[in-house]
Amino acid sequence: MSIDLILSNVLNPPVLFFFAGMLAVFLKSDLEIPQPIAKLFSLYLLISIGLHGGYELSKSGITPYIIKVLGFAMFMAIFVPIYTFFILRLKLDVYNAVAVAATYGSISAVTFLTALSFLQQLKVPSGGYVVAAMTLMESPAIIIGLVLLSIFAKNRENSHTDWKEVLRESFLNTSVYLLLVGLIVGYVTGENGWKGVEPVFGNLFKGFLTFFLLDMGIIAAKRIRELRKVGAFLLVFAIVVPVINAVIAAFLTHTLGIQKGDAFLLTVLSASASYIAVPAAMRLSVPEANPSIYVPMSLALTFPFNISVGIPLYYYLVNMLWG
């Protein structure tokens, strides 16, 4: 992997601002971003991704190739939480194993965005349907997690998993809902719709991502001190499992004949871990699990790793395979 690849990823305002946010916390700067702003940006990014993806889909239509991409996404979203659960059980109780497995089975939209912006810099094309794939990958891990729980924690006190509630949290949480709304609206309003909203949801995209990552850097850094309590096993897990997932995804997409740009994005998605939808769902449905484990792992370790070293590494891998 050439150092250029890392540099061209890192020497990018969004990534640099993420680390500037982290640094602010380490240096005890009084820099603070009001919470509604973080929310504003995260809603904005989700809508943007959705609308743009939907618009692209409206141009490409839904082809067998796209079905293949979606199918692969679905497979990873089911496979990852299951296999990681059994690894995690080596060291964790059932509750925490479920929560961590679900976290790594789901995805991070901002990691996806950073990868997309990296790809655009390299001028490698990719399809809007990958956004649909991403949306598909958000929820299954939550369901799988709770299924595993009901199998392996049978004598659970208060073991009243309210499945209706669970399905709602899985498929109607803010992330999934906004991505879906964006996809559908982008799809049905097509060219015309997109032209009207592009000045906001297209052009402002990278700038707002930069701003948002400053905030995420602050939030991630605040979680870092919790990593001390997390233990070596999980620290290693938080770096190694994403890389393993990436390797699996890269080989599978290659075997399936998926195009390079799409394959790279799917690889990044497989390597990414959730810090929005899944933690909230786990806190609600598995209160026995400790959020000070699964949130810092995902937010303070896997996320920074992925957006700095992971993305160029995965690209290097994909580039090698596709030649």
Added chain:
Amino acid sequence: MSIDLILSNVLNPPVLFFFAGMLAVFLKSDLEIPQPIAKLFSLYLLISIGLHGGYELSKSGITPYIIKVLGFAMFMAIFVPIYTFFILRLKLDVYNAVAVAATYGSISAVTFLTALSFLQQLKVPSGGYVVAAMTLMESPAIIIGLVLLSIFAKNRENSHTDWKEVLRESFLNTSVYLLLVGLIVGYVTGENGWKGVEPVFGNLFKGFLTFFLLDMGIIAAKRIRELRKVGAFLLVFAIVVPVINAVIAAFLTHTLGIQKGDAFLLTVLSASASYIAVPAAMRLSVPEANPSIYVPMSLALTFPFNISVGIPLYYYLVNMLWG
């Protein structure tokens, strides 16, 4: 009315996002938009409308035709709260009749915006002075309402209508104040001023409107459950009176020789009802009235009706008259 007209209105990101917001509440998604964001967007939209209108005015100058448009606006703003008051008295006590009449006598800036975006899609021209007309239509209904109250509720306890306070609420509330500031600044700074702020207050307009309508959908849907208590009379009122106002406005503007695009916007304004300036003013000056009546009527019924079915319907009407 062709189905095309409805579709070309509804298949528009802002309108679709409004209903997506409503749907989120019905499906109990956890989607939430922090309150300062709603405020930010509503301030933004008011300033945008004002600045753009003022800039357009600076190009057109103030002509007799414009005076006619403003005169018509003034007339509707006085006529509607009076005639509706007497209809409302059939079923409501004086306090609630005043509040509802004032609500329907005033206007909704977001409905105006949606109509404007519809018009632009059809490439029908309209004048910036209609924004001045809209500004003129915000406040009179509040004053008329309180005059009606002081006539018909003479033996009111605590009947100390503080007129100075009332005038302030009427003419210096956020909506009117920002529209006026925008109009004046847009007018005096003209081309040069507009060019500097257009990237924000012009180009981002439709995207931010889309975002804002998502939020309005959420807020409107939360008020829907209150509609049950409102009674059939008022439910019918909330749909029929806007249509009546639209018919009156369409015929009058036609008689007055007002241009098609302008006439359409004035018709929409007449049909729209306030959910910002008037409710706040009523809550302060007529605490005897029940906000759970006038707010849901305007926000959860008339507004969604207008931006979905109303706008194409009124356009159909205007189109017929102007040929």
Added chain:
Amino acid sequence: MSIDLILSNVLNPPVLFFFAGMLAVFLKSDLEIPQPIAKLFSLYLLISIGLHGGYELSKSGITPYIIKVLGFAMFMAIFVPIYTFFILRLKLDVYNAVAVAATYGSISAVTFLTALSFLQQLKVPSGGYVVAAMTLMESPAIIIGLVLLSIFAKNRENSHTDWKEVLRESFLNTSVYLLLVGLIVGYVTGENGWKGVEPVFGNLFKGFLTFFLLDMGIIAAKRIRELRKVGAFLLVFAIVVPVINAVIAAFLTHTLGIQKGDAFLLTVLSASASYIAVPAAMRLSVPEANPSIYVPMSLALTFPFNISVGIPLYYYLVNMLWG
């Protein structure tokens, strides 16, 4: 000084919106801007200035001329708080003298921005390194102030100036930190980085400044009533000292052979007073000083004076000297 100069400064949406914000308070309009929004805009503006400056620096490189500009900035940032301290001691106790001197020794980024937008209107060029100069001018006044305090308030109760804390407040406060981050990121990512974020941090600049100044007008006006308690000496100080600083800066920059546009901006910076970084630092380190003195002076008097009359006045002066 021609009236044209004043008009071309004042007939600018940002300046007009500032006074519209003030007027809203005087007229008791209910206009309110949620606090997170003020913060959002002020963060945005700091990042924008920094990124743009850094990008410009990446084009120009760091030349001896730039070192001269930075040196001059440093000189003013040390000279002003010292000389004003001794003037202030004529009427104020040591604590308040330190706080006011530090306030006027530091700078106001928004005043800088307004001057920049004025300059752009007149099409006079200036360099991105002035942003670096501005960043250098933020902090020294805080340090100088606390050095003066430790010299002249020796028998201070609780006189434990925590210098580590002071240095952190001085060099890592939000303003300085974000300007630095922006400068560095803008510098290292250069053309490529700037192109990606320009739609947000370049194009939206003036519009967001306009919006923000509306809010600053509201905040400044709320502080005006405190001016009554401030006393004639300080009222005069708040107008005269900025002008004196401007005159000194104009003559010095002229002597040093600094270019007209740069000289004008440095003059404005010298004339401006802090209302963000310094007040917060003073409140923390010199709680004996009364914020109702130094905040209203800077925010409700010097700032409005500078952005309305000061900027054209200083430009007139610079224009005369440079011919």
Added chain:
Amino acid sequence: MKKVEVVIDSLHLNDVLKIFEEERVSGYTVIRDVEGMGERGLREGDELTGVYKNSYAFTVCEDDKAERIVQRVGRLIKRLGGICVISDVQLFA
């Protein structure tokens, strides 16, 4: 000393603060935009209409002042909705 706590429609908060000031309390604290439920239903606070927001205010004051304040605020609340309670506290600074 007593602590008087009031929850009221944000639009009418100023009337309460005016009473506090007229009774010459040494100070008060306000938390804007709290949510709540009461006789008038759910008030979830929306910035849009501004009609569904509560504010919470409290003042720590001498017993006699508290007595007068609750009388006056009570009347306000009977008309406008809200709640007003009083409790014992010890003031330390």
Added chain:
Amino acid sequence: MKKVEVVIDSLHLNDVLKIFEEERVSGYTVIRDVEGMGERGLREGDELTGVYKNSYAFTVCEDDKAERIVQRVGRLIKRLGGICVISDVQLFA
């Protein structure tokens, strides 16, 4: 009358409010997104993950209702974290 005060994970606030409503209190007030420290460490409130926010709720109600509420909320809090206290107040409106 009693004032029952609860601080709990924002995600579980609804469970508390449901108890309030089931015990038929006349009303309650909620302050969202308060910060805090407790057994589960610092909770500084971040909107991003939504997992580190507390909410604060109180209700003023009759003594017997308060008794039942604290029993039920107490059980919730034992499982989910938070705090629940009760104190004497006089209700004026």
Added chain:
Amino acid sequence: MKKVEVVIDSLHLNDVLKIFEEERVSGYTVIRDVEGMGERGLREGDELTGVYKNSYAFTVCEDDKAERIVQRVGRLIKRLGGICVISDVQLFA
């Protein structure tokens, strides 16, 4: 148990929390950015200068800890402004 409530300049909130922690309370809750009026005039909270914001913090703790806390916080407040009160509560969870 006692409830100790403090309102103080947001910029100095950390000093209060440090006292809480040094006295080893089991937890505390903070509401940032409350507004208020006191000897130092109106504090309406502006994010711009950051100098006019209060924060409100409370802790529920044993009586002796409360005693020590109010002594220390009291000294702070005498210098920096604000208010500190103490009241009786029953802790349920």
